[in-house]
Amino acid sequence: SGIITLDPGYKNTGSCESAITYLDGEQGILRYRGYTIEELAEKADFLEVAYLLIFGELPTKSQLEKFHDDIRDQAVVDEEMKKILDSFPKSAHPMGVLSSLTSALIAFNPSSVNVSSDEDMYRAIVKLMAKFPVLVAWTLRKKSGLPLDYGDDTLGYVENIAKMMFKKPNKEYKKNDIVINALDKLLILHADHEQNCSTSTVRIVGSSHAGLFASISAGISALWGPLHGGANQAVIEMLEGIKADGGDTKKYMAKAKDKDDPFRLMGFGHRVYKNFDPRARIIKKAADEVLGDLGVVDPVLDIAKGLEKEALEDQYFVDRKLYPNVDFYSGIIYRALGIPTEMFTVMFALGRLPGWIAQWREMRLRNEPIGRPRQVYIGETQRPFADIEKR
Numbered sequence: 244s245g246i247i248t249l250d251p252g253y254k255n256t257g258s259c260e261s262a263i264t265y266l267d268g269e270q271g272i273l274r275y276r277g278y279t280i281e282e283l284a285e286k287a288d289f290l291e292v293a294y295l296l297i298f299g300e301l302p303t304k305s306q307l308e309k310f311h312d313d314i315r316d317q318a319v320v321d322e323e324m325k326k327i328l329d330s331f332p333k334s335a336h337p338m339g340v341l342s343s344l345t346s347a348l349i350a351f352n353p354s355s356v357n358v359s360s361d362e363d364m365y366r367a368i369v370k371l372m373a374k375f376p377v378l379v380a381w382t383l384r385k386k387s388g389l390p391l392d393y394g395d396d397t398l399g400y401v402e403n404i405a406k407m408m409f410k411k412p413n414k415e416y417k418k419n420d421i422v423i424n425a426l427d428k429l430l431i432l433h434a435d436h437e438q439n440c441s442t443s444t445v446r447i448v449g450s451s452h453a454g455l456f457a458s459i460s461a462g463i464s465a466l467w468g469p470l471h472g473g474a475n476q477a478v479i480e481m482l483e484g485i486k487a488d489g490g491d492t493k494k495y496m497a498k499a500k501d502k503d504d505p506f507r508l509m510g511f512g513h514r515v516y517k518n519f520d521p522r523a524r525i526i527k528k529a530a531d532e533v534l535g536d537l538g539v540v541d542p543v544l545d546i547a548k549g550l551e552k553e554a555l556e557d558q559y560f561v562d563r564k565l566y567p568n569v570d571f572y573s574g575i576i577y578r579a580l581g582i583p584t585e586m587f588t589v590m591f592a593l594g595r596l597p598g599w600i601a602q603w604r605e606m607r608l609r610n611e612p613i614g615r616p617r618q619v620y621i622g623e624t625q626r627p628f629a630d631i632e633k634r
């Protein structure tokens with residue numbers, strides 16, 4: 244004690260020991276519980292990956308079935324929650340709505356707050372894995388003016404999410420494997436990323452024993468910012484802006500490099516990756532495939548590729564080791580799937596949910612102390628109080 248090490252933004256401070264996600268920023272390696280992101284995105288589905296992240300092992304068939312059955316049992320949200328959703332204006336940003344609804348879940352599920360045993364934790368986790376997709380679907384349906392509905396428990400986890408989101412009234416819902424596979428892949432690629440801003444938030448809120456739902460709701464708020472998960476929405480808005488401005492990518496490259504201009508190339512750069520973001524590589528390839536399979540032609544995909552090419556050859560970006568990150572191409576896929584731009588960060592939250600849960604669970608099982616950083620005080624030392632007339 245006595246000497247405080249100052250590290251704004253915690254660029255070099257480890258906040259915990261963790262056995263969940265391995266990230267090597269120099270080599271561009273990302274592994275969940277030891278399995279490479281490339282292999283998981285190719286061979287696993289999202290629920291399997293969620294199980295892996297949260298409980299540490301790939302599930303056997305029966306473990307996965309039990310987990311899924313437990314989730315199905317809880318896949319309802321109290322009808323009263325609809326009133327809360329109703330009271331939001333349709334123009335409300337879906338991330339604000341989602342974090343509020345997640346907080347509101349606490350009031351309807353009080354037993355999920357004080358979890359002391361691993362069993363209590365399991366119940367809270369299952370509830371959240373079950374109810375969160377309903378909230379996500381409702382958030383989208385509210386935005387699109389569609390009636391609120393529940394899922395179909397004969398379907399797979401992601402298939403059910405797609406149906407809850409996209410089903411139109413009076414119209415039979417047809418499963419589309421391209422959509423399901425694309426969603427599975429995107430959700431897996433977003434599922435965890437060690438101690439990023441929202442995950443650190445979940446851990447620090449959870450460290451006061453605030454409960455899982457409150458911790459996750461705080462994580463959603465942290466994710467919303469454009470420097471973090473909000474970047475996926477910001478990327479599409481930037482690409483649309485460039486398109487509307489005649490597609491002059493060079494002009495925007497110059498703006499991004501101009502230190503007097505606050506503009507940044509959204510979807511570029513990362514705190515840890517200094518070589519490339521392995522998720523971006525997979526997502527770029529998937530964007531080409533999904534748009535091709537769905538027969539979607541999106542002119543902003545060409546603008547994105549043009550920007551990437553220019554940036555990778557530009558000294559400013561090379562010197563600072565700035566590469567496209569996970570958010571650079573993801574929005575183009577979400578858009579091709581018919582998801583509105585303001586919902587992109589909600590999709591990120593849906594994907595990150597198992598990672599947040601896994602990190603929260605690990606922290607609680609390890610009995611970590613309350614998160615409480617120190618500071619270096621630089622204000623006035625001591626001053627006599629002045630009466631209001633004399634100030």
Ligand code: CMC
Nearest residue numbers: 469470471472474499507508509510511512513514563568
């Ligand atoms: N465009 C232009 N310049 C940039 C960019 C960018 N996107 N990113 C970083 N720089 C410059 C920055 O100005 C600084 O230059 P200098 O050394 O001359 O002052 C240098 O690169 C280092 O940047 P930094 O801001 O100190 O780096 P950081 O680790 O604090 O920030 C970041 C990382 C991701 C917040 C930042 O790169 C950024 O704002 N990127 C755009 C937003 C974005 O895409 N966020 C998503 C991140 S990945 C997924 C997620 O977290 O959700």
